[in-house]
Amino acid sequence: MKQFNAATDLLQNAKHLIALTGAGISKESNVPTFRGKDGLWKQYNAMDLATPQAFHRNPQLVWEWYTWRQELIAKCEPNPAHLTLAKWEHNGLLKTLITQNVDGLHRRAGSTQILEVHGNLWTLKCTKCTYQSRLSQPTQGIPLCPECQSNLRPDVVWFGESLPSSIMDQVFKELQTADIIVVVGTSALVQPAASFPLIVKQNGGQILEVNVETTPLTTSADIHLTGKAGEVLPQLDKLL
Ligand code: APR
Secondary structure, eight states, X not given: OHHHHHHHHHHHTOSSEEEEEOGGGGXXXXXXXXXXXXXXXXXXXXXXXXSHHHHHHOHHHHHXXXXXXXXXXXXXXXXXXXXXXXXXXXXXXXXXEEEOOOSOHHHHTTOOSEEETTEEEEEEEESSSSOEEEOSSOOOSOOBOTTTOOBEEEEEOOTTOOOOHHHHHHHXXXXXXXXXXXXXXXXXXXXXXXXXXXXXXXXXXXXXXXESSOOTTGGGOSEEEESOHHHHHHHHHHHO
């Protein structure tokens, strides 16, 4: 309870609160994480599914996998953790939400100030021209560009690819401005996102981590709350 009160104080005194989320925040919505016990990378080889080389080698296989994830996520609903962050945005507490998730559940929960640093699997881009589009339902087969007939790919960031510079400019501005960053449901293993909280700390800010277990970030966190995001965030909200 002491930690919860300390966390509540931190949030109540925040001047520019931002959040960083990972796959763990969507676990209670039945979206699989990547590195957990039944994580995607335990079942599938990331190098065969989430790299530009894999897509070049076998676009059919890669699209089968993204269509499967789209169909799975289409059946999922935002959970109380997503809804709490959306509420905090709407009541002016949370300024910006930086997410590594491509599932789109934060947007469906009502969050608007979102920076999707790894993209969104409901968006497409052409492998040749500048065509981009947003999906309303899962794809079938390999979608083709209506402008140049080349293969379309999911507009997500694959391993070995850099994050969109336009979004990263906004991210770094937020990391320099924030005095508190709440980090929810990430293993803090994948760069550059894993360093975002440390940049806030270097700028004199504080880190509040929420996770069912400790991570490499925990030693740098000012407060670590152990628990499920869908339970901890609503509990914190009640205390605010
Ligand atoms: N509540 C809070 N945390 C949870 C919950 C939960 N209900 N369930 C799991 N977690 C935690 C796990 O303990 C773990 O630390 O969420 C984290 C999920 O870690 P990963 O599966 O590694 O996901 P993430 O950190 O988002 O991965 C980063 O890696 O594969 C790439 O691009 C992909 O964005 C992803 C990036």
